[in-house]
Amino acid sequence: MEDTYRFSVTTRVLETGRTELGPWITLEHNIFHPQGGGQPSDTGTVGTAPARPFKDPEAPGHTVRLSCETDATTGDEVTATIDEELRLRHAALHTCGHVVDSFIRQAGFRHRVSNHFPGQARIEFDAGDGKPDLQQLAATIEEQTRKAIAADHKVHADHRGDQRIITIDGIGEDPCGGTHVTSLGRLTGFSLRSIKVKSGVLKVGYAVEHL
Ligand SMILES: [Zn+2]
Numbered sequence: 001m002e003d004t005y006r007f008s009v010t011t012r013v014l015e016t017g018r019t020e021l022g023p024w025i026t027l028e029h030n031i032f033h034p035q036g037g038g039q040p041s042d043t044g045t046v047g048t049a050p051a052r053p054f055k056d057p058e059a060p061g062h063t064v065r066l067s068c069e070t071d072a073t074t075g076d077e078v079t080a081t082i083d084e085e086l087r088l089r090h091a092a093l094h095t096c097g098h099v100v101d102s103f104i105r106q107a108g109f110r111h112r113v114s115n116h117f118p119g120q121a122r123i124e125f126d127a128g129d130g131k132p133d134l135q136q137l138a139a140t141i142e143e144q145t146r147k148a149i150a151a152d153h154k155v156h157a158d159h160r161g162d163q164r165i166i167t168i169d170g171i172g173e174d175p176c177g178g179t180h181v182t183s184l185g186r187l188t189g190f191s192l193r194s195i196k197v198k199s200g201v202l203k204v205g206y207a208v209e210h211l
Contacts, residue, residue, distance in 0.1 A: 001157070001164070004091045004179045006031050008081040013072050017065075024054075024065040025072065031082055034064050038114040039094050039178045044082035046070050051080065088210035091179040092187050093121045095155060095168070096145070096208040099184065100192075102172045103144045107137060109202055116178075120205070122194075127202040138195045141204070145190055152185030186211050 011029040018024065025046065032053035035041040041053050051068035059065070072078045093116040101123050105111055109125035109132075153169045157180070166176040168184070181187065193205035 001177070004087065004181065007084045007087065008079060010077060010079045013074050013076045013078060015065075016073055022067055023069055024056075024067050025051075025070060026063060026065045027078070027080055030064050030066075031080060032064065032066060033087075033090070033179050037176065037178050038097070039090055039116045040118075042082045042087055042090070044080065046078050046080045047072065087179065088181075089118055090116065091181050092208050092210040093118060094178045095180040095184070096149075096187055096190060096206060097121060097123060098166065098168055098174055098176070098180075099145050099148050099171055100141060100204060100206055101174075102168070103141050104137075104202075104204060107140065112201065119207075121207065122203055122205045125202040125204070127197045127200050132197065132202065134195050134197070138192050141195075142190075142192050149184045149187045149190060152183050154183045155180045156182075181210065 009029050009031050011027050013025050014028050015026040032042045032044060034053040034055045043052055045051055046066060046068050047070055049068050049070040051066040053064050053066050055062040056065050097114050097116050101111055104125055112124040112126060114123045115121060148171060153171060155168050157164055157166050163175045164177055165173050166180055167173040187208050188211045190208040193207050195204050
């Protein structure tokens with residue numbers, strides 16, 4: 001939550017357990033981001049064992065645990081490492097999603113849902129009653145987003161009460177628990193993949209990578 005670019009941590013095992021899906025462990029310091037808010041989860045390892053995070057709905061505060069078959073037990077020191085390329089790809093898609101979303105909302109459309117999965121990143125809006133000029137809208141959004149990336153606006157997170165607010169300077173702010181790049185200049189290869197209206201929903205697909 002505090003450092004997108006922290007790819008490895010040496011920490012202690014707090015708890016171990018098992019569900020019908022297999023064994024899990026909980027680490028004192030966790031760097032794995034679980035799936036949520038339209039963003040897929042990190043993957044990685046604890047020691048040499050593959051690990052994947054999940055939010056435990058039974059645990060207080062929905063603790064993030066790691067599905068992981070490891071011999072490590074409570075109190076053991078372990079090194080947890082996440083897949084760097086995947087983390088950066090997710091952070092780039094997610095951050096760029098905020099930018100595209102913000103410009104489309106400014107154009108008068110109400111946000112419905114976001115999907116930041118690689119290869120299928122898409123944001124959906126209420127299309128409204130009118131018939132939007134999609135070519136014009138796409139051209140505007142592409143230009144605004146490219147300018148924002150070129151301007152290298154800073155991205156930062158602040159806590160207000162229980163909420164984590166993500167701010168992109170010059171663009172806007174949103175409550176969000178995802179991973180983000182530290183400034184838009186880290187994005188590359190942005191394009192709108194698709195823009196269409198279907199059954200009253202405006203669907204905007206986009207692609208971007210981390211530098
Ligand atoms: Zn976000």
